[in-house]
Amino acid sequence: MECMSLLGVGACAPDTEFRASLPFPAFDxxxxxxxxxxxxxxxxxxxMAFSxxxxxxxxxxxxxxxxxxxxxxVAGEIKTTDQICTELVKDDGVISPAGFHNSVQNTAAGYWSIAQQCTQPASALAAGSDTLPMALLEAWCQLACQGGELLLVCYDETWPEYLDPGRGNPAFACALVLAAGAVDGRLMQIGRPQAGEAIFPAAWTNSVNSMPILAAIPLLEAVSAGKGAQTIALTPHTPGWQVDVRGWE
Structure with a gap:
């Protein structure tokens, strides 16, 4: 497979001030x-993931x-998990079965399948600060092996402040509909994620250090700009991960 085609994109940012600062369209x-x-x-x-x-x-x-x-x-259902841990250390140690059910990494993936009555496979992953490039690499592998189209959703809610002071904010989600190969009507061609020396935009480095899923900002900005071929850094550390993209020209 030579490339993936981006067919659709969506971005959700609940914080009004942060949303206004983004270089691409986003919504509540x-x-x-x-x-x-x-x-x-x-x-x-x-x-956010559903939106x-x-x-x-x-x-x-x-x-x-x-x-x-x-x-x-990166952190999945961190608020629900934190609440469960808080309840476990109390004298009675009783936790909500529904809370436990909703604390797993694949909560959003499972409920998406239920809500959409989708019988196609759904998977969930986490890879720390490399979550975005690993998600794109997983998408590449699935499309290269099986062809067709898929939906990729990257998201993180606000983390409880005391767990990691200064990190886990602001909340953000983005979604990409991707297809194998060069498809008519595509918004952008995306190459295979690979290790490299591409420099992450300094203007967003602090934001990504606080909330790793925001590493998607340069890629989404390139989609919004539309034209030209370029290499996009997917992580703020160097060496890190990068991807070659080409707009609709």
């Missing part, structure tokens, strides 16, 4: 993307149930 959480029966038990992470994923599918003009999905998050 759209709770209507989650069915009412699931909405009451949804976390910020799940709400971005739905927008990307609409942009690509694809039904959400049409293809496999990959959900990537």
């Amino acid at each position: 959480i759209n709770r209507d993307t989650i069915p009412p029966l699931l909405r009451r038990r949804s976390s910020q992470a799940m709400q 971005a994923a739905t927008a990307a599918c609409e942009k690509a003009q694809r039904p959400p149930s049409a293809f496999p999905a990959i959900f990537a998050s």
Whole structure:
């Protein structure tokens, strides 16, 4: 496979001030993307993931149930997990079965399959500060082996402040609908993620050090700009990960 084609994109940033600072279009959480029966038990992470994923599918003009999905998050359901740990150290040590059920890394992926009545495979991954490049590499591998199209969602909710002071903020999610090879109507061609020396934009380095999933900003900015071929850094550390992209020219 020579490249992946980007067919649709969506970005969700609940913080109004941060959203306004982004160099590409983003929006607040759209709770209507989650069915009412699931909405009451949804976390910020799940709400953002669904909002971005739905927008990307609409942009690509694809039904959400049409293809496999990959959900990537550094910390997953960190707020729910933190709450469970807090309850465990109390004298009675009783935790909510629903809370435990919703604390796993694949919570958003599982509920997405349920909500969209999607029988295609869905996977969840985490790789610390390399979560974004590993998610793109996983997408590349699946498309190279199986062809077709897939949905990639990268997201992280705000982390409890005391767990890692100065990190885990602001919350953010983005979603990409990707296809194997060069497909008509694509927004951008994306190459295979690889190790390299590309320099991450200094303006966003501090933000990514605080919230690693924000490493997607340069790639999303390139999508918004549209034209030209360039190499995009996927991590703020050097050497790190990078990807070659080409706009619609």
